[in-house]
Amino acid sequence: MTVQSLLNRFSLGGKYLTEPGPSQEDLELIVSAALRAPDHGELTPFRFVVIEGEGRARLADLFESYAKRAGKSEESCKIERARALEVPVSLAVIACIDAYHPLVPAHEQWMCVGGAVTNVLNALHMMGFAGKMLSGGKVRDTEIIEAFCKPGESLVGWIAIGTPSRALTPNKLKWVQGVISHFKS
Amino acid sequence: MTVQSLLNRFSLGGKYLTEPGPSQEDLELIVSAALRAPDHGELTPFRFVVIEGEGRARLADLFESYAKRAGKSEESCKIERARALEVPVSLAVIACIDAYHPLVPAHEQWMCVGGAVTNVLNALHMMGFAGKMLSGGKVRDTEIIEAFCKPGESLVGWIAIGTPSRALTPNKLKWVQGVISHFKS
Numbered sequence: 001m002t003v004q005s006l007l008n009r010f011s012l013g014g015k016y017l018t019e020p021g022p023s024q025e026d027l028e029l030i031v032s033a034a035l036r037a038p039d040h041g042e043l044t045p046f047r048f049v050v051i052e053g054e055g056r057a058r059l060a061d062l063f064e065s066y067a068k069r070a071g072k073s074e075e076s077c078k079i080e081r082a083r084a085l086e087v088p089v090s091l092a093v094i095a096c097i098d099a100y101h102p103l104v105p106a107h108e109q110w111m112c113v114g115g116a117v118t119n120v121l122n123a124l125h126m127m128g129f130a131g132k133m134l135s136g137g138k139v140r141d142t143e144i145i146e147a148f149c150k151p152g153e154s155l156v157g158w159i160a161i162g163t164p165s166r167a168l169t170p171n172k173l174k175w176v177q178g179v180i181s182h183f184k185s
Numbered sequence: 186m187t188v189q190s191l192l193n194r195f196s197l198g199g200k201y202l203t204e205p206g207p208s209q210e211d212l213e214l215i216v217s218a219a220l221r222a223p224d225h226g227e228l229t230p231f232r233f234v235v236i237e238g239e240g241r242a243r244l245a246d247l248f249e250s251y252a253k254r255a256g257k258s259e260e261s262c263k264i265e266r267a268r269a270l271e272v273p274v275s276l277a278v279i280a281c282i283d284a285y286h287p288l289v290p291a292h293e294q295w296m297c298v299g300g301a302v303t304n305v306l307n308a309l310h311m312m313g314f315a316g317k318m319l320s321g322g323k324v325r326d327t328e329i330i331e332a333f334c335k336p337g338e339s340l341v342g343w344i345a346i347g348t349p350s351r352a353l354t355p356n357k358l359k360w361v362q363g364v365i366s367h368f369k370s
Contacts, residue, residue, distance in 0.1 A: 006218040033191040055368035114296025115303030183240035
């Protein structure tokens with residue numbers, strides 16, 4: 001097992017994510033990887049909602065309705081609608097943060113959610129799929145939030161998932177030297 | 186490349202982490218994996234400080250001083266001191282959160298920090314090492330914070346790192362079924 005599988009993972013946007021998406025069995029493996037993210041207090045402060053098949057039409061309606069209410073042009077509304085339909089599978093990420101937990105501060109719970117998303121993307125990559133975490137204004141829209149969340153939950157966004165139709169493009173290089181230093185005695 | 190490497194990673198505490206720890210070259214690879222965590226806006230809201238060799242004695246002094254100020258027993262003070270010395274390498278995790286960023290909410294930046302920590306632990310496991318993320322009261326101690334952080338930074342905790350001296354023990358099982366559901370049309 002080599003660490004290269006972590007280093008050569010890059011996000012890929014919806015227009016390059018084609019069929020097939022992961023099967024139900026694949027998704028259970030992917031979510032199992034998410035559950036291996038470090039989780040102080042074993043709170044599991046997240047859950048996922050799978051959007052595929054007919055579920056995509058409902059998401060398209062929600063995205064279009066959001067765009068209309070936001071006063072976007074007819075063209076932009078169509079683009080928002082298409083965004084929900086073009087992706088084989090989306091995984092809505094929902095956080096359940098206990099802001100008053102006596103032992104685990106909220107930021108550690110958010111870190112666990114981030115670790116879970118990271119492991120979903122790692123697992124997808126190792127299984128030959130690709131994906132991208134998406135958020136933005138839609139996650140703060142009341143109508144969309146109500147479609148996904150129970151009271152007390154937060155809508156984090158969606159992981160767009162499919163089979164990559166082109167090679168992954170490395171992001172702008174980040175320098176290891178900038179984020180590592182030594183503790184001097 | 187199989188996804189099993191993500192599924193069979195479990196955290197291992199300091200007393201089971203023996204020499205050797207990762208080399209400088211290993212650490213750069215491990216931090217490169219951390220830099221591949223999804224990072225909205227490419228903010229890199231984290232950095233790491235390597236504590237090894239003589240640096241461990243300084244950490245031991247800080248931990249002991251904290252325990253004394255917290256009014257702990259002499260025995261507990263010794264245990265805190267030993268905790269810093271027993272681990273081959275510790276990686277302090279420091280977050281740099283921009284709470285007023287116009288595009289990326291603070292919780293998404295914390296998710297990136299969590300993804301980075303998750304990938305450090307994933308990389309360690311794939312390279313034959315083991316580790317555990319540690320936090321607790323010490324990360325809220327002014328003296329310890331001042332030793333690691335610049336103004337505006339937060340001390341998240343330490344990743345204890347070494348070679349595992351025993352087999353990893355699976356945590357309490359988490360049920361995939363509890364965190365996955367389908368979006369109905």
